[in-house]
Structures are given as C-alpha cells and as structure tokens.
Amino acid sequence: MKQTFFEDIEDGTDLPSLTMGPLTTAHLMRWSAAVENWHKIHYDQKFAVEHDGLPALLINGSFKQQFIMQLLRRLAGPGGWIWKVRFQFRGMDVVGDTLFTWGQVVSKQRAPEFGLVEIELGIVNGEKKESTPGSATVALPFRDGPPVRYPFVPPKL
Amino acid sequence: MRGSDGTAIPAPLDPIAEARAYIGIETEWRTAADRVERGAIRRFAQASMDEDPVFFAESDGNARYGGPVAPHLFPMFMFVRPFGSADPLSERALDPDFDGTGALSTQGLPDITPLAGLSVLNGGSEVEFFSFATLGEEVKVRSKYADIYRKETSKGPLIFVILESEYCTLEGRPIANVRRTQIRRERPNR
Numbered sequence: 001m002k003q004t005f006f007e008d009i010e011d012g013t014d015l016p017s018l019t020m021g022p023l024t025t026a027h028l029m030r031w032s033a034a035v036e037n038w039h040k041i042h043y044d045q046k047f048a049v050e051h052d053g054l055p056a057l058l059i060n061g062s063f064k065q066q067f068i069m070q071l072l073r074r075l076a077g078p079g080g081w082i083w084k085v086r087f088q089f090r091g092m093d094v095v096g097d098t099l100f101t102w103g104q105v106v107s108k109q110r111a112p113e114f115g116l117v118e119i120e121l122g123i124v125n126g127e128k129k130e131s132t133p134g135s136a137t138v139a140l141p142f143r144d145g146p147p148v149r150y151p152f153v154p155p156k157l
Numbered sequence: 158m159r160g161s162d163g164t165a166i167p168a169p170l171d172p173i174a175e176a177r178a179y180i181g182i183e184t185e186w187r188t189a190a191d192r193v194e195r196g197a198i199r200r201f202a203q204a205s206m207d208e209d210p211v212f213f214a215e216s217d218g219n220a221r222y223g224g225p226v227a228p229h230l231f232p233m234f235m236f237v238r239p240f241g242s243a244d245p246l247s248e249r250a251l252d253p254d255f256d257g258t259g260a261l262s263t264q265g266l267p268d269i270t271p272l273a274g275l276s277v278l279n280g281g282s283e284v285e286f287f288s289f290a291t292l293g294e295e296v297k298v299r300s301k302y303a304d305i306y307r308k309e310t311s312k313g314p315l316i317f318v319i320l321e322s323e324y325c326t327l328e329g330r331p332i333a334n335v336r337r338t339q340i341r342r343e344r345p346n347r
Binding site for chain 1: 200201229278284
C-alpha cells in the first residue's frame with residue numbers, strides 16, 4: 001500500500017471514494033452473523049415494517065461504519081494512523097441500496113511529530129441522500145519523518 | 158393537582174426524569190468471551206467486504222504492528238454472549254415485542270427500565286483509536302451511561318442515550334474510546 005504523506009494533502013483534496021452495493025438481505029445477514037447482532041430490523045421484514053414502523057429492512061449502522069473505516073485506512077496507509085472518527089446515522093439506508101462513501105480534506109495542521117488532516121465524510125444512498133454525515137482526524141507522517149508513533153499517542157496541540 | 162373529589166392526584170411519572178437516574182452507572186471491566194481469533198477476523202473482514210492483507214498476512218501494511226491485526230472496530234464487537242450465559246433468543250422466543258437485542262445494545266449496562274418497550278436505533282458514534290487488537294490478545298471493556306435526554310425532532314420526540322466505553326487489552330494497552338448514541342423512540346400503534 002502506497003504511503004500518503006502530510007505534504008501530499010491539500011485542503012479540498014477528495015479521498016478515493018468507495019461504492020458498495022447493491023446490499024442485499026444476504027449481505028445484511030452475513031454482517032449480522034459475523035458480529036452476532038440479532039436485531040430483527042436487519043433480517044425480519046415483518047418485524048421491521050409492521051412492528052417497528054420502518055420502511056424496510058435497514059442496513060446496519062455498524063455495517064456502514066466499516067465502509068468509512070476502509071476509506072480512512074487507505075488514506076492513513078501503513079505509516080499513518082486514524083486518530084478520531086465521528087459519524088451520525090441520520091438517514092435510513094434500506095436493503096437493496098448501493099452506498100457511496102466519500103471524504104474530503106477540510107483542513108490540516110502540523111503537530112510536532114506528524115501532520116493532522118481533518119476530513120469531512122459521509123455516505124450517500126441510492127436516493128442521493130446523505131445518510132451518514134461525519135468527520136475524522138487522520139495522522140500522516142511527514143515526507144522526511146518516521147511513521148506515526150505506534151501505539152498512537154495523541155499530540156498536545 | 159387534585160381530582161374532582163378534591164383528593165390529590167399523583168403527578169404523572171416522567172420517564173425521562175426516571176431514566177436520567179441511570180446517568181453515571183458504569184460496569185466493571187469485562188473481558189471478551191474469546192481472544193482475538195483469526196476466524197472471527199476473517200468473518201468480520203469478509204462480511205464488511207474489506208479483505209485487506211493487513212488482516213491475514215504478513216505485509217508491509219502491518220510489519221510495524223508485528224503481523225496481522227484486527228480491523229479498527231473489531232474489538233467493539235467482541236463482547237458477545239459467553240458460554241453458559243442466558244440465551245435471550247430462546248427465553249423470549251414467544252415475545253412478540255422482543256427485537257433481538259439485549260445486552261449487546263446496552264454494552265453490559267443494566268436496561269433502562271423507564272424506556273422499556275421503546276425501539277432502539279443506532280444513532281452514530283465517536284471513536285478515538287490508540288492501537289489495534291492483534292491475534293491471540295484478550296480485550297476488556299468498561300462502559301457507562303454518559304447522558305440521556307429527549308429532543309423534539311421533525312420525526313417526533315426522540316430519546317437519546319449516550320454510552321461511553323473504554324477498550325484495552327487485558328494488559329492495559331489502550332485500544333479505543335467510544336461514545337455511542339442510541340436513539341429510542343415510540344413504536345407505531347403502541
């Protein structure tokens with residue numbers, strides 16, 4: 001995996017996006033089984049719609065957040081570190097949706113040992129609606145510096 | 158408040174006020190049911206459609222971590238039902254209101270009784286990462302109710318439950334701090 005350095009990044013840089021889907025009931029069931037999450041709104045159509053009043057089976061928030069992590073890990077590379085990530089599940093993404101995960105650099109600053117990149121991100125669903133707005137802070141090494149220290153020690157800013 | 162016959166009528170119960178009494182309640186440190194296992198990592202990575210070699214092979218991507226690592230969020234899903242514990246799926250098989258969640262959604266904290274019967278939705282998270290969990294490691298967690306409040310929204314009144322959890326290895330190396338938002342709401346036709 002190629003390393004991105006702090007100097008490679010500018011405000012406004014778009015991260016390579018990620019498109020996942022269509023996400024079927026099989027995808028949802030596989031995820032639920034992998035993490036032993038038996039919440040019926042992800043696999044029991046009757047319960048989701050008639051009991052909980054949802055529009056359809058929901059794509060798990062815990063599933064969607066993995067796409068965000070994948071996007072950020074590609075930026076961090078082997079020498080960087082994903083320090084913080086924040087996301088809100090404001091909209092419902094339903095079975096059958098294809099999800100588009102995006103990220104854009106909004107600012108950057110130098111810490112003593114590495115650089116910090118602030119990112120806005122989100123997940124857009126099949127109806128072109130932003131369902132999962134969020135943000136992240138990723139530490140990147142300087143081009144002439146060592147990898148970000150591991151385990152990660154938050155910088156004093 | 159008094160009734161037509163002049164007798165005092167108790168004030169109606171305020172579920173939010175009662176629920177807020179749970180703020181500050183925290184668990185002891187709990188150790189995950191299993192160590193970090195290769196098979197569990199494989200299922201997690203395949204299910205999230207993220208089969209990066211850092212999770213299963215020696216590579217440039219994980220050399221400085223000492224070999225394959227678990228995905229960043231993997232430790233948050235290690236606290237599943239251990240051997241010998243009660244099985245809610247069987248115990249509540251005939252309960253039409255059982256939504257399939259349980260201790261998983263409360264992170265080991267006691268159920269908030271005043272909010273019983275409300276549906277649960279994942280509202281999002283804030284996570285701060287410090288290290289990966291690696292093969293064979295044991296992971297522990299402690300959690301607490303950090304806040305509980307009601308908010309009027311375009312979709313009606315919603316109740317927000319904020320849970321904070323600290324994850325680290327059994328030896329005490331920090332892995333992540335997580336602040337989760339759960340949304341509770343009335344079910345339709347209730």
